[in-house]
Every structure is written in structure tokens, then in C-alpha cells.
Amino acid sequence: MDLNALRTANPDHWSKATAIRALTLDAVAAANSGHSGMPMGMADVATVLFEKHLKFDAADPRWPDRDRFILSAGHGSMLLYSLLHLVGDAQFPIEELKNFRQMGARTAGHPENFLADGVETTTGPLGQGIANSVGFAMAEEILRARYGKKIVDHYTYVIAGDGCLMEGVSQEAITLAGRHKLSKLIVMWDNNNITIDGPVSLSDSTDQIERFRSAQWHVIEADGHNPADIDAALTEARASDLPTMIACKTHIALGHAAQDTSKGHGALTDAEQMAAAKAAYGWTAGPFEIPADVKAAWEAIGKRGADERRAWEERFDSMPRSKRETFNRALNLDAPKKLSATIKAFKKQMSESAPKLATRASSEKTLEVLNPVMTETVGGSADLTGSNNTKTGDLGVFDTDNRAGRYIYWGVREHGMAAAMNGMALHGGIRPYGGTFMCFTDYARPAMRLSALMKIPVVYVMTHDSIGLGEDGPTHQPVEHLAISRATPNTLVFRPADTIETAEAWEIAVTQKSTPSVISLTRQGVPTVRTEHKNNNMVERxxxxxxxxxxxxxxxxxxxxxxxxxxxxxxxxxxxxxxxxxxxxxxxxxxxxxxxxxxxxxxxxxxxxxxxxxxxxxxxxxxxxxxxxxxxxxxxxxxxxxxxxxxxxxxxxxxxxxxxxxxxxxxxxxx
Amino acid sequence: MDLNALRTANPDHWSKATAIRALTLDAVAAANSGHSGMPMGMADVATVLFEKHLKFDAADPRWPDRDRFILSAGHGSMLLYSLLHLVGDAQFPIEELKNFRQMGARTAGHPENFLADGVETTTGPLGQGIANSVGFAMAEEILRARYGKKIVDHYTYVIAGDGCLMEGVSQEAITLAGRHKLSKLIVMWDNNNITIDGPVSLSDSTDQIERFRSAQWHVIEADGHNPADIDAALTEARASDLPTMIACKTHIALGHAAQDTSKGHGALTDAEQMAAAKAAYGWTAGPFEIPADVKAAWEAIGKRGADERRAWEERFDSMPRSKRETFNRALNLDAPKKLSATIKAFKKQMSESAPKLATRASSEKTLEVLNPVMTETVGGSADLTGSNNTKTGDLGVFDTDNRAGRYIYWGVREHGMAAAMNGMALHGGIRPYGGTFMCFTDYARPAMRLSALMKIPVVYVMTHDSIGLGEDGPTHQPVEHLAISRATPNTLVFRPADTIETAEAWEIAVTQKSTPSVISLTRQGVPTVRTEHKNNNMVERxxxxxxxxxxxxxxxxxxxxxxxxxxxxxxxxxxxxxxxxxxxxxxxxxxxxxxxxxxxxxxxxxxxxxxxxxxxxxxxxxxxxxxxxxxxxxxxxxxxxxxxxxxxxxxxxxxxxxxxxxxxxxxxxxx
The missing domain is CATH 3.40.50.920 (Rossmann fold)
Structure with a gap:
């Protein structure tokens, strides 16, 4: 690459983007570990996104109507941390960047949502971010249908690498997005031809452009180092009525001796090579130093959305109070007042009638009373709706012509479902639950672990929870899956005995604020064992x-x-x-x-x-x-x-x- | 569908295919559970495959050079059981079909490889069969390169449904097959537009034909009820120099009242509707009865490959004795004679030099001595070769121009790697091992469980096995993964302390015949604790x-x-x-x-x-x-x-x- 040509063609852009590259080099060198190449390759794309497109206000990184920016290629965390520092996010002073990957720092090796407001989701395990993003975009659609475009109207932007696109979960994600025409989802593919083992061609020959088209996406090709090209692509993407993938042709570790090599993926800490790269950029500032004009330009970007945010707040405040309260209650994960009484009344009725029921049917009965009072729930199943008993009468089906629908037919995509539910929960305003067979916990595992790590209260409805499912045999009979879920930190695993315990388990699960739940339910009928009504939730003990x-x-x-x-x-x-x-x-x-x-x-x-x-x-x-x-x-x-x-x-x-x-x-x- | 037209156009074909449909209806009715629609929809395709293309001999279902037939849509197990019965497989008398899904029967709800010789792999968890098939086809390529076309020269045929293709692992599988131009892999997609929740369009709008093309597959469209069309497609597929997907347009539950509906996916047991379907087929035989001429025609198909098998045996017998012995030894999973002494000598040397090493490096050292004496090993990593230390000098890289290569760059595809390793092990003649980070056990879980259930000795090399990996943080630090692997029945989980224990663990892992192993290895250096040499393998206790x-x-x-x-x-x-x-x-x-x-x-x-x-x-x-x-x-x-x-x-x-x-x-x- 002729860096000089890039610099002289767009000097202002160049200095802003180069600030990201310099901070990345400095932080990785200080930590003596990390991944330099990706932030250096995608700095131009990210700069254009933040400068011209992303709706945000650095002064309030949790503003509900902000655009979401998901770094699916989480190893490139210094891209995100650099951006948050540069735009003036108060949680990311330069000290945080100097402490990259050190104990107690917000700048963890991979972005952790629970460490900083400006980090939308935890990424690193590849493919998760892009799969989360489907849930983010669905949540936006559902809430926009409910509250109107004046209150909810934002995009979800994703940066994904070759690794993300090779993971199977990415296929589940992009086919879901295509099916549901999630037009406000925009994925920027860091098309740099490199993975850890070497060139992508070593292990893959997929035509990603045709692949996304086959999933009903709009696809744009762009030069990932040409700001005008990137800007035009983002403008076109925002106007599309389909989800859009922008294939950004980039050079990993741009300008460094390791450019375009798999070595460039890792930690570039050689002092001489760093100096050479900075010289090639025309970057003369010291380590962790940003020239005042460059910092000012970035801070102006950080304030770009301030007026828009204030206008939004005015619109929000003019909504009817009850609507505002519901919006905030769901966002804060507070339970509706009616919930407790509703569950108590249901329990009383059930302990009196003492039905013999499969607990999956008990779960459906519970949801029939729960969903109407808790309107932030969104249910679904991975193509086992009738078996998981997850659909209740009032939900309506989420579809292109019914964005207010609260039930999602996830298809045979357990992993994609779980990851998208994580995205919905992270977006806020939605409390997702989804079902599959307990045995297929296996398929959803990577995302279920992340629910726990990210401290989000997703509910997994896992039916057919033992040999009690019978004839389908050992491929479908969980034996180790309760142990697996229980081994996972910060996870509540419920295995209720009857309808009463099922209702109590649901009450606990949907009132969690930072812990996911697995509700393990039978296929076969079981008698009511709690025939004496108690107001107290006994499962709570x-x-x-x-x-x-x-x-x-x-x-x-x-x-x-x-x-x-x-x-x-x-x-x-x-x-x-x-x-x-x-x-x-x-x-x-x-x-x-x-x-x-x-x-x-x-x-x-x-x-x-x-x-x-x-x-x-x-x-x-x-x-x-x-x-x-x-x-x-x-x-x-x-x-x-x-x-x-x-x-x-x-x-x-x-x-x-x-x-x-x-x-x-x-x-x-x-x- | 006009069944009459189908019948009169190809009466002989029709009666053979209808035998499958009738047996399926009868067995599902007897069990009062199961999945009728898929075998009824794919009976024509399977009949043409078995009659005209599949190389097999019902008298010897384990003939090493047989074509492999993988029923990825495992819920349609009655398709496979019907075929095995009809062609005269001795393990599938009609009594087995009458005992469909009953205790102790070979005809389990989903096909279980360990119950019958004619079942190549265990399927049911969707996407697994198609992902196994990549390993089957790779194993064939590797062994063909090693033993020559006269000894190894067969196809791998797969029937996959919409569910298989929606699972993410299918994307990992098809992109691997496309990258490696596995031209002897032929997938027949049961394109029936139906999943359990309803029409496929409810949850998916993927253009599967373009999707496979984007993965560098050859694609053919065929009418799945027209035998000439199917035959022509299979002929074309066999001649292709790319893997081929045949999109078979079919009607689920053909001829039944539930045809083309999601109800047709399940158990069709209504007596009147069954009678009506059989009448529409022109099928007058009683339950579990096959007219003598139809059975004779099927049994002739079962013998079609007998001469070819005998000719193969002659060719095999004329190979040099040492080559035959190596072939059979690997097939029987016997260890080479030299292995034990090699490991002992290595242990002696290591206990004397007592290095401080990461156990992942100890593992590489072990493999450096093990791989040369155990030539049936095939190693690989999911894009972490340098971190998992899985590649040794002698292996060579498997590629389109080096089919004898014993190392596979799996790409960022942990799940696809694990499932393909299962396929290699099931194919026989190969002992696969593959690496990723211990934490990404999560991604591979569904296939790892199947290694255990299927009783195949795949070795999982899981490095970076604790917080000892450091800065990459909690997304990459396993804490529950040892527990997860240990919770799984029939799995050996090794966590060696030093180089000596690592070598002992490897010796045990690669001498297993029916148990997979997880070898958990450190990123960080650890001292040698076994400084006194012992010939005995202490890890064995x-x-x-x-x-x-x-x-x-x-x-x-x-x-x-x-x-x-x-x-x-x-x-x-x-x-x-x-x-x-x-x-x-x-x-x-x-x-x-x-x-x-x-x-x-x-x-x-x-x-x-x-x-x-x-x-x-x-x-x-x-x-x-x-x-x-x-x-x-x-x-x-x-x-x-x-x-x-x-x-x-x-x-x-x-x-x-x-x-x-x-x-x-x-x-x-x-x-």
C-alpha cells in the first residue's frame, strides 16, 4: 500500500484513523500481548462509521435510541477501546488504554459488556457478535413497532472478520436476518484474506458475497481504506430494505512489516517495526499521545449526536406516562407489579386442581398467564414449538408484516437462537425466552455460556429432559446436560417437579436481572406433588x-x-x-x-x-x-x-x- | 401429486419405492411413534441410488471399499431400515422392523451405528450426518492416495433435509468440502419445503442452490419422484470434479392425507389414512408384507455388488503383505508394535532432561515421536495450529494437490472439525485428532458427545486449559469445561501434569478402540514432576x-x-x-x-x-x-x-x- 497516497488524499481522515492505529500499537506493546492487525486494518472503516453514520453521544453511552456498534471480531478490542477513548467516553481515559489487558482494567483482552457502558456485547468467541446482532436488530424492530419511530429508530452495525464468517453460527445468523429482512442491520466484513494459520485460502474458498446474497442480503463491495468509498457504501446500506453486508477489502496490520500476513493478526511489539510503521504513517506523537487537533476532531465526533439525543429525550418525555414507565421498567428489568399476584393465583388454582401434566405443558400454562402481564417477553423455539410448548395465544408471530409479534420461529438454529436472544437482552427492553430439546443444549452451549458471563437474564426452556422422552433414543436423551448447565457459573438450573414448581421457577427466572436460567422440563406427564397451596415461592429456597x-x-x-x-x-x-x-x-x-x-x-x-x-x-x-x-x-x-x-x-x-x-x-x- | 401417473410411468420402480413407504407406515404405526413423512418423500431417490449407483454388497455391509450412505436426516430412520431389510441385510429381518423403536431392537428411533453393521453413523441431531460425510470423503481421499485406486475408490452419499441445512454446522461442512474439492461427496437434499413448525418459509428464505455454489459445489436440480431424472443427476454428480448437491424436489409424506404439511413430518398412524395412502399407491399387501417379486427385485439389488466385492478382495489379497497388514491394523484400530517402546524411550529421555514446558508443547514433542510410528493418525486444528501444537514435521498438509497429507487446516470451524473427525473414524483406517482452545469445547460439543455415544476413539487436543492462558480473558478461559467433558459418559478426560504424563495420556488415547479422549493442556510452562523414569504407564491408573x-x-x-x-x-x-x-x-x-x-x-x-x-x-x-x-x-x-x-x-x-x-x-x- 502506498500510505503516502492515502495520507495526502484525505489528510484529516488519515490522522483520525491513524490515531487508532497508533493507540493499538502502543497498548499491545505495553501489554506485550493482544491483536494489533485487525484494528490497524479496519481503522478507516471505523473512522468513517463513527464520523459520518453512527448515531451516538459519547456523553451518554447507554442512550436507548443509540445505534449499536458490535465488534464481532472481538480480538480486535483495541479498535473499540481506541474509539471510545478518542470520542471522549468518560470510562476510557488514556490510563485505561495504558492498562490494556491488566487486572481490573476496563480494557480486557476481549471486550466485556459488563466492564463498560460503551461495550455493547462480549465478543471473542468468533461468530457470537454477528449472531447477537440479529437479536439487536429484531429487538429494535419489535420496540419500534411498539413505541413508534420517534422513540425507537436505530441501526445495528457489526464488524465481522473471516473467522466470524467461518463459524457455523454465522450462517444461522445471516439466514435469520435475511428471512426477516432486518434492513437496519449492517455488517462490515473485514475482508483481509488472513486467519491465524495463514491465508484464508488455506482453509476456505467461499464466495462470501454470493453466500450473503443466497441468504437474501444486499451486498456492497468497498475499498476499506478509501473513506469516500466506505461512506458511500454505508449510505447505500442504510437505504436498503434488506440487511446489508459491506465487503471491505482491507490490509491487516496496514503499514506494518507484518501487513498482509498471519503474523499481523497477533501482537506486533517489535520496537523498530513499530517505529517504522509510525514513520510510514507520518505519525510523530509519542506513545499514547494524540495531537491536540486530532483529539479535538475526535471529540467533536463524540458530541455529534448530542442534539439528537436531547431531541429524543424531549420526544420521550412527551410520551404518555404509562408508556414511559413500561419502557423504563422493561429497560431496567423490573418486574411488572401484577406478576407476583398472577403467579400466586395460578399456583392456588393448580394446587387445587392438581393436574397430571408434563412439566412442559405446565410451563405453557404458566406462560399463558405470565405473558399477558409481562409484555416485554419475547418467546420462540428452534423449530419445536409444539414440543417445547413455548407459544401462547397472545404473542403474535414476529414477521416482516408483523414487527410487533412476540413469538419467533427460529428454525432449526439452536445456536443462532441463543445468540440472538443474548442480543435481544443486551439491546434492552426485551426479556427473551426460547426452547429446544434439553439434549440440544449442546448446540446452544457457546451462547449459553455467554449469557452467564455477560450477566443477562435469558431464559432457556429445555424440554424432553431425560430418558423420559422415550423412543427417540440416546441422541435425544440428555443425561449429562443438567450437570453441564450446573457446572456453568452464574446460571440458575431449574428442574421443577410439577406445575406449581414450574410456575415458581418461571417467576424466579423472569425476575432475574443478571443471571440466565435453564428450565428443564419433562416430555412425559407427572402428577402434582404440591397439592397444598403456599403463597411463598418454595423453589426460591x-x-x-x-x-x-x-x-x-x-x-x-x-x-x-x-x-x-x-x-x-x-x-x-x-x-x-x-x-x-x-x-x-x-x-x-x-x-x-x-x-x-x-x-x-x-x-x-x-x-x-x-x-x-x-x-x-x-x-x-x-x-x-x-x-x-x-x-x-x-x-x-x-x-x-x-x-x-x-x-x-x-x-x-x-x-x-x-x-x-x-x-x-x-x-x-x-x- | 398424480400417483397413478407416477406408478404407470415406472411400474417396477414404483413398486420397489412403495415397499419403503409401506414398511415405514407399518413400522411407525406399530411403534405408535416415529417419523413417516421423510422416508415416504425420499423413497424414490433412495431406490434409484441403491438400484443404480450405490456400490455395496448386502452380504458384507462392512466391505471396506463400499460406498458410504449417510442418512443425515436421521429421524427418517425407517428409510434406512427399510432399505437394509429389503436388500437382504441379515441383521434386518422383518422382525426388527416390527420392533421399531422397542427395547433392544436394532431399529432404534434414530440410526445408531453401534447397533448394526449397515448403519454408517449415528444421526438425529441435525447437521451431524452431512458434517460427518466430509470426514468420510476426506478419509477416502487420504487412503486412496496411500493405497491406490484399486483398493480405495468409493463415494459418500448423503441424504440431508432442510433441518440439516439450517444448522450452522452444515455451513462449516459444505465450505470444507468445497475448499478441498471433495468430488466424491454427493449430497441429496430432500427439498420438501417443510419443517416441524410449518413451511420452511416460516423461518428461512435461503436460496440453497446459490448457497452451495458460493461454497464451490456443483449443484443439480432434480424431480425427486422421477427416477430417470434422479438417475441422470446421480450420474452427473459422480462425474463432477466438485462435491455435488442434488436438490431433489419432493413431497413429504407422498400420497398420504398429510402430504406437504408439517403434520406429515411426524408419526402418521391413523388407520384409515394409512389404508387410503396404500390404496392410492396400489399397494395391496398386508402390514409388513412385501410381495415376493418386489422382495426378489430388491434382493437382486442387494447382490449387485457381490462380484465387485470379490474382485476387490482379490486385488486386496495381491497387495504386499505388509501393506495389507497395515491396512487391516488401522481398520481394526490396533496399535503398531513399535508404539509402546517409542513412548517408553521418549518418557525416559524426558524424565532425565526434565524440561519446563507447557504441556501443549509436551504434546507436540510426543506427537513428533508418535506420528512417525502410527501412520494412521491424521492431525489438525481449528485455525490454532501454532497454539495447539498439533502439527508435526512428518505429516504433510492435506490439500487438493496432496491427498496423502495427514494434517488438516480446519479453519475456524471447531464443530465442523469434530464432526468430520467423527466421520473419519467411522470410515475406518484413520485415527483423527484435532485441536482448539479448551474453552471452545463448547462449539464442538454436539459432535464430541456423538464421539462418545458412537464409541469412536477420536482425540480432542484442548489447549489453554485454564486461567493460565492469561490476558485473553474469561471468554477464552475454561472453568467448567473439564466438568463438562467428565460429565459425558464414555469419555476419557486427561489433564496431564508434565511431559511424562502427557506422553502417557497420548499412549492411552491412541490405543482406545471405542472411547474418545479429551487431552487438556496448558498454555503456560510447568516443571517436570515425574523426574524418576518408570516403564509403567502411571496415567493408566x-x-x-x-x-x-x-x-x-x-x-x-x-x-x-x-x-x-x-x-x-x-x-x-x-x-x-x-x-x-x-x-x-x-x-x-x-x-x-x-x-x-x-x-x-x-x-x-x-x-x-x-x-x-x-x-x-x-x-x-x-x-x-x-x-x-x-x-x-x-x-x-x-x-x-x-x-x-x-x-x-x-x-x-x-x-x-x-x-x-x-x-x-x-x-x-x-x-
Missing amino acids: GAYVLADAEGKRQVILIATGSEVHLAMQAREMLQAEGIGTRVVSMPCMELFAQQDEKYRKRVLPGGAVRVGIEAGVRQGWDQWLFGERGKYGKAAFVGMDRFGASAPAEELFEKFGITAKGIAAAAKGLL | GAYVLADAEGKRQVILIATGSEVHLAMQAREMLQAEGIGTRVVSMPCMELFAQQDEKYRKRVLPGGAVRVGIEAGVRQGWDQWLFGERGKYGKAAFVGMDRFGASAPAEELFEKFGITAKGIAAAAKGLL
Whole structure:
């Protein structure tokens, strides 16, 4: 590249873009780690975006009607941090950049949404940002339909690299965006031909332009180092009635000795090469120094949206109060006042009628009362609507002709669904839930982990949660998936036993502000075990005594979900033989672990043998069987220690010994 | 559809295809569950494939040079079972079909490779079969390059549905196939416009034809109910020098009242509608009855390949003996004779030189000696070759001009890599291993679970296995991933402490015949802890005493991987205070659990407090801290109970208290 030609053609642009490149080089050198090449390659595109297109106000990075900027290629975090510093975001003084990748800094190795207001989403695991962006854009459409264009009217811009586009989840994302004509979604592809292992051609020969077109996107090609070209492409993209991909031809690590090589992807810390690159840029300022005129120009960009924001605030304030309150309540993730009473009334009715129901059907019944009072929910399923029981009568279907619809047919895209739900939650104003089979937690895993890491209260509705699904066989029968979800920090895993516990689990899940939930639900019918109505939400304690021992307590049976009623039957057998048996229902291990020791010991006192019962693997159970006890007792576990099989459900429970008789025998074997 | 016209145009074809439809209806009705519509829609395509193109011999379904037939749309399992019965596969008498989806039957709800020789792979989780097929086709290329066209020369045929193509992994698969010009891979897309939730248009508007073209595939459109059209397409596909996708326009549940509806996807059991469908087909035979002439015609198809197979056997027998032996050894998953001595010699050398190395580097050193003696290995990485240390000097890179290459640049496609490795292992003759960051286990999860379920010894090389990776931060720092892998049945999870244990772990992993392995490796350097050479493979016992207590044993420290040397340091501190401390290295919990009780108690006797140490979550540890003990003792765990952070590695270990001092303090707190 002839840097001199670039500089002289657009000197003002050049100095602004070069500030990003210089800060990147300096921060990576200071940290002695990081990724220099991507910010250096995409600095021109980002500069034009921020200067001419992105609607934002650096003074209020959380302004609800801002355009969203998603850095899907999260390893290029210095691009984002440089921009936030340059435009004057108060959370990004130069000290933060000097502390790049150090303990406690906002400038983490990859952008973390929970560390700074100006970071929209956590990226780094490739493909996640572009998949989040579909949820961002859908949320914008839904809220625009609801509040009108004067209140909600913004774009979602994404920078994605070759790595993002190679990940399968990107296909799920772009086909969703194409199907729903998310015209306010604009992806800028950093087309630099380089991945870590070498040139892209080493592992890929995809025609990305034709690929996006096949997904019904508008595609524009642009020279990623020509500001006029980039500007024209962005203008055209904003006018399109389809989602737009701008293929930005760029040079990774522009101007550095490592330009156009895979080495350029990583940390460029060689002092001589850095000096040479800065000289080639015509950049004479010292490390972390930005010439005053350049900084002033960037700060003016940071204030570009201030008037627009104030005008928006006036429009917002002129909305009817109830509308404003609902808008803010949803944004703040506050529960509607009616929720608690609604759930209580539902529980009362259900404990009286005591239906035998699959808990997935209990979940649907709960949603039928919950969705009307909690209008920020948006439901969906990955092509299993009838099986996941996620659709209720009032939602309406989100579509090109019904942007106010609150139900999304995600198609066979578990991963794309989960990542888009993350995007919706991050956008704000929406509380998403989505369903698939529990076993396909596997497909959604990368995004489910990010829900937890990002501290967003997405709800995963995972039905068909054990061998109880029967004939579909071991590919569809989860055995390790409760353990997987429980192993993940900051995740609530609910396995309710009946309709009452299901309603209580939902109440907790939809009132979370910073924790995602997995609700594990049965395919098969189970009886109501909570036949006595209680106003208190018992699931909130994580575990509680469902039926106490008569006579001397010799046995404690601890069970979850569809195995609770088996434990109750086993208790009857044992009591009939004079063996005092307590049944503890444990719908949420994480909440039980959070209770004080006194409560935990009241529920699980010493002096009795314990049997854990769950149609899944034992991993995660030993803490309740052996842990926290004043004196040693014996314990056993009734569950699965292998994959399941294809056969009717009742036969499978027999085959694997998960029966009332098996439980009673396990308990007696310990006495 | 005018069934009459179809029937009269090709009466012989029609009766053969209708036999599939009738058997499907009968089996689903008998099971009262299953998926009827797909086999009914694709019966014509499958009939033409088996009659005119597929190279197979029903008498020997494992003939190594057979064409592979992959039913990616695994819910349509009755298509496969019907075909296997009709062609005369001895494992599929009519009784098996009558037992569809029943306990112990080969005819599981979804096809399970381990239940029948004629089932190439386990499908059901959508997208997996088409992604496996890439590995099948690569394995064929590699073995053809090695053994010549006379010994290895076959096609891989795949039937995939809309669901398969919506899953992201399908994009990873088809772009890999396109990049590598896998011309002997032929995908037949069941283009029926229907998914479970309704018409495909509800959730997708992708132009699949342009999408495959953008991935450099040859695409042919065919009428999926016109045998001549299908035949011509398959002929053209076989001649193409690109992978080919045949878009087969079909009607789901052809001829049934539910034709062309999402209801048709499921179990069509209504007796009257079944009778009407059969009448429309002109099918008068009773349930599970096949007219003799139709069965004879199918059995002739089943014998079509017999001569070809015999000719192949003659060619095979005329190969040099050593070549035959190598071929069969690899196919049977037997280890080469030299392996054991090679690993021993390497261990001796390493225990003497006692290097401080990242275990990922130890892994590379091991592979440098292992790959030359074990020529069936094929390595690779998902665009992290230099970080995963998976490439050794002798492998050569698999490419269009080097089909004998044994290293694959998988690109940023963890899921596609894992699924393709499954395909390679299932094909036979190849022992695949592949690397990514431990944290991105998440992306590969659906295929990793299937390695375990399918009982195939794929090796996952997972580096950067803790907060020890440092600055890249929590998106890249696994904390729950060891627990996730350990929760999965039939999976060996190794976390070696140094070069010696790494070599031992590899030796075990590459001698498995029916169990996949996860080898968890550090980014950061760790000292050699096994400085005394032992011929025995100590990792084989799962855990062992690395250093025993001096004086009265008061403390047992149990650690894995990079925390073992911290435990050794803590032991020194404790011993210096007169506290007798044993260190147990536990590189593989699964293997330790398989040891007899006597050995386990010898390693973990009662009477001492225990501290478990691992830079991951506690889940899975309590069994070793509390379980199996003669008398109650106290225990603690030093590890992670939250996500990590972005900072230098040493600071992170300090911050989270995973230090020798922290371990010693935890132990002392229990005394």
C-alpha cells in the first residue's frame, strides 16, 4: 500500500484513523500481548462509521435510541477501546488504554459488556457478535413497532472478520436476518484474506458475497481504506430494505512489516517495526499521545449526536406516562407489579386442581398467564414449538408484516437462537425466552455460556429432559446436560417437579436481572406433588422438605423434576415398612447453595442415610449426599451412568432402575 | 401429486419405492411413534441410488471399499431400515422392523451405528450426518492416495433435509468440502419445503442452490419422484470434479392425507389414512408384507455388488503383505508394535532432561515421536495450529494437490472439525485428532458427545486449559469445561501434569478402540514432576501417589495438570511445618474410577484431610474428597467458583488463590 497516497488524499481522515492505529500499537506493546492487525486494518472503516453514520453521544453511552456498534471480531478490542477513548467516553481515559489487558482494567483482552457502558456485547468467541446482532436488530424492530419511530429508530452495525464468517453460527445468523429482512442491520466484513494459520485460502474458498446474497442480503463491495468509498457504501446500506453486508477489502496490520500476513493478526511489539510503521504513517506523537487537533476532531465526533439525543429525550418525555414507565421498567428489568399476584393465583388454582401434566405443558400454562402481564417477553423455539410448548395465544408471530409479534420461529438454529436472544437482552427492553430439546443444549452451549458471563437474564426452556422422552433414543436423551448447565457459573438450573414448581421457577427466572436460567422440563406427564397451596415461592429456597418422615427419620430422599413423585412413592413403601423417610424436592441446586447453613441443615440434617435421585449423571450430586454433614452417613445415587436407549419411556425407567422400588431398595441397602 | 401417473410411468420402480413407504407406515404405526413423512418423500431417490449407483454388497455391509450412505436426516430412520431389510441385510429381518423403536431392537428411533453393521453413523441431531460425510470423503481421499485406486475408490452419499441445512454446522461442512474439492461427496437434499413448525418459509428464505455454489459445489436440480431424472443427476454428480448437491424436489409424506404439511413430518398412524395412502399407491399387501417379486427385485439389488466385492478382495489379497497388514491394523484400530517402546524411550529421555514446558508443547514433542510410528493418525486444528501444537514435521498438509497429507487446516470451524473427525473414524483406517482452545469445547460439543455415544476413539487436543492462558480473558478461559467433558459418559478426560504424563495420556488415547479422549493442556510452562523414569504407564491408573507423606500422613493433596506442581510446593511448605503430606496426581478421573477398590483406597486412604486442587469448578471433585471413605474426614477444594478475568496468568492464579500458599492454608484450615 502506498500510505503516502492515502495520507495526502484525505489528510484529516488519515490522522483520525491513524490515531487508532497508533493507540493499538502502543497498548499491545505495553501489554506485550493482544491483536494489533485487525484494528490497524479496519481503522478507516471505523473512522468513517463513527464520523459520518453512527448515531451516538459519547456523553451518554447507554442512550436507548443509540445505534449499536458490535465488534464481532472481538480480538480486535483495541479498535473499540481506541474509539471510545478518542470520542471522549468518560470510562476510557488514556490510563485505561495504558492498562490494556491488566487486572481490573476496563480494557480486557476481549471486550466485556459488563466492564463498560460503551461495550455493547462480549465478543471473542468468533461468530457470537454477528449472531447477537440479529437479536439487536429484531429487538429494535419489535420496540419500534411498539413505541413508534420517534422513540425507537436505530441501526445495528457489526464488524465481522473471516473467522466470524467461518463459524457455523454465522450462517444461522445471516439466514435469520435475511428471512426477516432486518434492513437496519449492517455488517462490515473485514475482508483481509488472513486467519491465524495463514491465508484464508488455506482453509476456505467461499464466495462470501454470493453466500450473503443466497441468504437474501444486499451486498456492497468497498475499498476499506478509501473513506469516500466506505461512506458511500454505508449510505447505500442504510437505504436498503434488506440487511446489508459491506465487503471491505482491507490490509491487516496496514503499514506494518507484518501487513498482509498471519503474523499481523497477533501482537506486533517489535520496537523498530513499530517505529517504522509510525514513520510510514507520518505519525510523530509519542506513545499514547494524540495531537491536540486530532483529539479535538475526535471529540467533536463524540458530541455529534448530542442534539439528537436531547431531541429524543424531549420526544420521550412527551410520551404518555404509562408508556414511559413500561419502557423504563422493561429497560431496567423490573418486574411488572401484577406478576407476583398472577403467579400466586395460578399456583392456588393448580394446587387445587392438581393436574397430571408434563412439566412442559405446565410451563405453557404458566406462560399463558405470565405473558399477558409481562409484555416485554419475547418467546420462540428452534423449530419445536409444539414440543417445547413455548407459544401462547397472545404473542403474535414476529414477521416482516408483523414487527410487533412476540413469538419467533427460529428454525432449526439452536445456536443462532441463543445468540440472538443474548442480543435481544443486551439491546434492552426485551426479556427473551426460547426452547429446544434439553439434549440440544449442546448446540446452544457457546451462547449459553455467554449469557452467564455477560450477566443477562435469558431464559432457556429445555424440554424432553431425560430418558423420559422415550423412543427417540440416546441422541435425544440428555443425561449429562443438567450437570453441564450446573457446572456453568452464574446460571440458575431449574428442574421443577410439577406445575406449581414450574410456575415458581418461571417467576424466579423472569425476575432475574443478571443471571440466565435453564428450565428443564419433562416430555412425559407427572402428577402434582404440591397439592397444598403456599403463597411463598418454595423453589426460591432451592430445596425444601416436601414430605417429612413419620417416626424416626432414617432416610432422606432428595429428588428433582420427574423423579420427585417416584421419591414420594418410594417414601410410602419405606414408611409402610416402618422406615421413617423424608422427601426433599431440590428444584434448583444453585439457590439451595445460596441459603444460609442453618436452612440447609434443617432441610438436610445428619443422622439419616441419603439417596439422590435424578434421571441424569451423578456429577454434581455428591455435595448434597456427602457434603456439609456433622457426622458421616451413607449415601447412594439413583440415576444414569451411561447413555440411554430407544424404547418406550416406562420401559427405560425400569431398565435403568429409576423406579420407586429401585429407590426404596437403594435406601434399604444403606441401612 | 398424480400417483397413478407416477406408478404407470415406472411400474417396477414404483413398486420397489412403495415397499419403503409401506414398511415405514407399518413400522411407525406399530411403534405408535416415529417419523413417516421423510422416508415416504425420499423413497424414490433412495431406490434409484441403491438400484443404480450405490456400490455395496448386502452380504458384507462392512466391505471396506463400499460406498458410504449417510442418512443425515436421521429421524427418517425407517428409510434406512427399510432399505437394509429389503436388500437382504441379515441383521434386518422383518422382525426388527416390527420392533421399531422397542427395547433392544436394532431399529432404534434414530440410526445408531453401534447397533448394526449397515448403519454408517449415528444421526438425529441435525447437521451431524452431512458434517460427518466430509470426514468420510476426506478419509477416502487420504487412503486412496496411500493405497491406490484399486483398493480405495468409493463415494459418500448423503441424504440431508432442510433441518440439516439450517444448522450452522452444515455451513462449516459444505465450505470444507468445497475448499478441498471433495468430488466424491454427493449430497441429496430432500427439498420438501417443510419443517416441524410449518413451511420452511416460516423461518428461512435461503436460496440453497446459490448457497452451495458460493461454497464451490456443483449443484443439480432434480424431480425427486422421477427416477430417470434422479438417475441422470446421480450420474452427473459422480462425474463432477466438485462435491455435488442434488436438490431433489419432493413431497413429504407422498400420497398420504398429510402430504406437504408439517403434520406429515411426524408419526402418521391413523388407520384409515394409512389404508387410503396404500390404496392410492396400489399397494395391496398386508402390514409388513412385501410381495415376493418386489422382495426378489430388491434382493437382486442387494447382490449387485457381490462380484465387485470379490474382485476387490482379490486385488486386496495381491497387495504386499505388509501393506495389507497395515491396512487391516488401522481398520481394526490396533496399535503398531513399535508404539509402546517409542513412548517408553521418549518418557525416559524426558524424565532425565526434565524440561519446563507447557504441556501443549509436551504434546507436540510426543506427537513428533508418535506420528512417525502410527501412520494412521491424521492431525489438525481449528485455525490454532501454532497454539495447539498439533502439527508435526512428518505429516504433510492435506490439500487438493496432496491427498496423502495427514494434517488438516480446519479453519475456524471447531464443530465442523469434530464432526468430520467423527466421520473419519467411522470410515475406518484413520485415527483423527484435532485441536482448539479448551474453552471452545463448547462449539464442538454436539459432535464430541456423538464421539462418545458412537464409541469412536477420536482425540480432542484442548489447549489453554485454564486461567493460565492469561490476558485473553474469561471468554477464552475454561472453568467448567473439564466438568463438562467428565460429565459425558464414555469419555476419557486427561489433564496431564508434565511431559511424562502427557506422553502417557497420548499412549492411552491412541490405543482406545471405542472411547474418545479429551487431552487438556496448558498454555503456560510447568516443571517436570515425574523426574524418576518408570516403564509403567502411571496415567493408566487414573491417579497415583506422586510424593508420599514423610512422618504421619495428615494431609492428602489431590491435583491435576498445571496444579500438580503447586501441590508439590505446598507439600514442601507443610512438611517443613511437620505436617505429613501426600500428593496424588490425578490425570484421569474416569480411569481411577475404574480401578479396584483396593487400589483406590491405597491411593486415597482415610484418616487424613483432603484438598482437591484444579483451576476449574469443583463439580465432579466431591466424590474424591468425600466419597468412599471408612471414616469421615474434612476436605476442601482450591479452584474456581466463577469466570476468570483478563490479566497476566500469574496474577490471576494469585487473585483466585490457586497458589502453593493458598493450598497449604486450605489444608491447615482443616487440621
